[in-house]
Amino acid sequence: MAWFKRQTDKLGEVAPPEERTVKTEGIFVKCENDNCGATIYRKDLKSNLSVCPTCGHHFRLSARDRLQMLFDDGQYTERDANIAPTNPLNFVDQAPYSDRLRKSQKQTGMLDALLTGEGRLGGRPVVICAMEFGFMGGSMGSVVGEKITLAIEYCLAKRYPLIVVSCSGGARMQEGALSLMQMAKISAALARLDDAGLPYVSLLTNPTTGGVTASFAMLGDFNIAEPGALIGFAGPRVIEQTIRQKLPKGFQRSEFLLEHGMLDAVVDRRELRDFLCKLLIFTGPAQ
Amino acid sequence: MNTSNDVTQNAPQNLVASESFQRVQLARHERRPYALDYIQRIFTDFYEIHGDRSFKDDPAIVAGFANFQGQPVVVIAHQKGRDVKERQARNFGMPKPEGYRKAIRVMQIAEKFNRPVITLVDTPGAYPGIDAEERGQAEAIAYNLREMARLKVPIIVTITGEGGSGGALAIGVGDVVAMLENSVYSVITPEGCAAILWKDAAMAPQAAANMKMTAPDLLRLGIIDRIVPEPAGGAQDDWDTAATLLAEHLSEALRQVQQMDWAARIEARYRKFRLMGAVDITA
Numbered sequence: 001m002a003w004f005k006r007q008t009d010k011l012g013e014v015a016p017p018e019e020r021t022v023k024t025e026g027i028f029v030k031c032e033n034d035n036c037g038a039t040i041y042r043k044d045l046k047s048n049l050s051v052c053p054t055c056g057h058h059f060r061l062s063a064r065d066r067l068q069m070l071f072d073d074g075q076y077t078e079r080d081a082n083i084a085p086t087n088p089l090n091f092v093d094q095a096p097y098s099d100r101l102r103k104s105q106k107q108t109g110m111l112d113a114l115l116t117g118e119g120r121l122g123g124r125p126v127v128i129c130a131m132e133f134g135f136m137g138g139s140m141g142s143v144v145g146e147k148i149t150l151a152i153e154y155c156l157a158k159r160y161p162l163i164v165v166s167c168s169g170g171a172r173m174q175e176g177a178l179s180l181m182q183m184a185k186i187s188a189a190l191a192r193l194d195d196a197g198l199p200y201v202s203l204l205t206n207p208t209t210g211g212v213t214a215s216f217a218m219l220g221d222f223n224i225a226e227p228g229a230l231i232g233f234a235g236p237r238v239i240e241q242t243i244r245q246k247l248p249k250g251f252q253r254s255e256f257l258l259e260h261g262m263l264d265a266v267v268d269r270r271e272l273r274d275f276l277c278k279l280l281i282f283t284g285p286a287q
Numbered sequence: 288m289n290t291s292n293d294v295t296q297n298a299p300q301n302l303v304a305s306e307s308f309q310r311v312q313l314a315r316h317e318r319r320p321y322a323l324d325y326i327q328r329i330f331t332d333f334y335e336i337h338g339d340r341s342f343k344d345d346p347a348i349v350a351g352f353a354n355f356q357g358q359p360v361v362v363i364a365h366q367k368g369r370d371v372k373e374r375q376a377r378n379f380g381m382p383k384p385e386g387y388r389k390a391i392r393v394m395q396i397a398e399k400f401n402r403p404v405i406t407l408v409d410t411p412g413a414y415p416g417i418d419a420e421e422r423g424q425a426e427a428i429a430y431n432l433r434e435m436a437r438l439k440v441p442i443i444v445t446i447t448g449e450g451g452s453g454g455a456l457a458i459g460v461g462d463v464v465a466m467l468e469n470s471v472y473s474v475i476t477p478e479g480c481a482a483i484l485w486k487d488a489a490m491a492p493q494a495a496a497n498m499k500m501t502a503p504d505l506l507r508l509g510i511i512d513r514i515v516p517e518p519a520g521g522a523q524d525d526w527d528t529a530a531t532l533l534a535e536h537l538s539e540a541l542r543q544v545q546q547m548d549w550a551a552r553i554e555a556r557y558r559k560f561r562l563m564g565a566v567d568i569t570a
């Protein structure tokens with residue numbers, strides 16, 4: 001986890017180009033893929049699940065859009081909405097952590113970087129957690145750890161399947177080792193879900209790195225990724241600095257991980273709901 | 288507070304930052320005892336066993352079976368190198384996926400034969416390289432976190448030097464987690480944290496203080512159960528005493544967790560990690 005943070009925080013502090021593009025209030029959006037650059041009607045992009053109709057590039061989704069896209073009819077009930085971050089270390093760097101939290105809360109309308117929803121997928125009751133990259137780079141602190149653990153414990157009690165959609169630079173430095181321990185806490189809860197024979201699907205989206213990858217994102221019965229997502233333990237810049245070499249093209253992208261045996265499938269967002277429905281049917285009837 | 292000359296030379300002005308960073312420097316001290324130094328002094332009949340049965344043997348992690356005060360145990364530890372050649376061979380104690388996979392394989396052997404697991408943690412972190420990524424560094428760590436949570440045999444974890452992030456935690460889930468007095472444990476190195484948040488690696492002492500990475504800090508945060516004392520001045524000056532103090536702790540910790548049956552132990556281990564974190568429940 002030590003190594004991807006550089007990238008995470010830069011992304012967290014300054015909205016990356018794609019985010020700025022999406023937030024522009026124009027009628028048109030330019031495709032983020034440099035090799036494409038297509039001009040897309042904002043409306044068309046939205047109706048195409050934020051996938052470029054020309055080249056298939058997947059734009060990043062907010063946690064809310066993600067849940068709405070996955071649940072039947074976009075309907076779900078939010079769970080554990082009342083869990084808020086604190087500043088347990090009284091952490092201050094160039095700005096106090098409390099200020100960074102307030103700023104992200106204002107920008108996203110969320111208390112922290114994870115949204116939990118309960119609803120149906122293909123008619124079957126399911127819990128889905130989605131990470132919000134716009135909230136401090138989707139970084140995992142105590143709230144993210146607590147909410148995912150609560151979601152797992154709820155699935156255990158109700159015998160529901162769990163889907164977690166990752167989008168994160170990793171652990172949140174401002175909570176120090178408390179954020180590191182969320183990896184152990186969530187993984188221990190996932191051991192129980194596994195013991196109970198309940199399905200857990202991990203969906204990895206762009207980007208998923210660091211302590212998130214090195215815990216729940218890689219522990220799915222099925223690890224599924226969207227195309228072109230950056231997925232890894234260490235961030236590319238840290239690796240480049242360590243080995244002093246340029247990284248090969250496509251390194252740490254979904255297709256690279258699929259080739260190296262780390263993913264079950266790379267699934268286009270437009271086929272994702274169908275894929276997940278089939279997957280849940282395969283795992284057996286609702287229990 | 289333990290200090291030594293080479294540490295105080297670089298001391299920053301802020302006293303708290305200075306104290307935290309001195310611990311970092313002691314934890315990384317080039318004469319600090321490493322795993323094999325402790326193993327040699329604490330265990331008898333240590334036999335190393337190798338390999339992940341899939342790709343390779345990773346010298347950054349040593350594993351084996353041994354006797355601890357008459358009891359057969361499994362020992363798993365990060366191993367840094369002492370000289371230039373050994374450091375390179377052991378990759379500075381930074382494991383690759385095969386190292387973590389060897390570790391869990393040996394823990395599963397311990398499970399099969401009902402032997403306690405003792406781990407010693409001392410790593411700057413998991414290795415960030417192309418080959419490590421290709422072979423699934425993240426998956427290897429994640430898998431260990433999940434499996435250690437449900438291992439039936441006792442797991443006694445001690446941070447002896449650097450507890451570097453996920454690379455440390457991957458052999459760091461246990462029934463009793465302790466830190467040596469001058470060890471550190473953090474989510475990122477102080478240098479890494481300083482480079483990101485202050486855009487200035489020279490702010491590492493401040494980052495070390497702010498991240499609360501010393502043994503007393505982590506005890507206060509509820510992340511570790513116990514601090515193991517070191518000889519005056521630090522473990523680097525007296526390996527034998529350091530090993531004796533560690534052995535006393537291991538003996539006590541083992542006795543404590545072996546009183547429980549496996550189900551109660553796994554439940555207590557779960558509860559311990561379940562409570563870690565700090566959140567506000569709003570109305």
Ligand SMILES: [Zn+2]
Nearest residue numbers: 031036052055
């Ligand atoms: Zn395009």
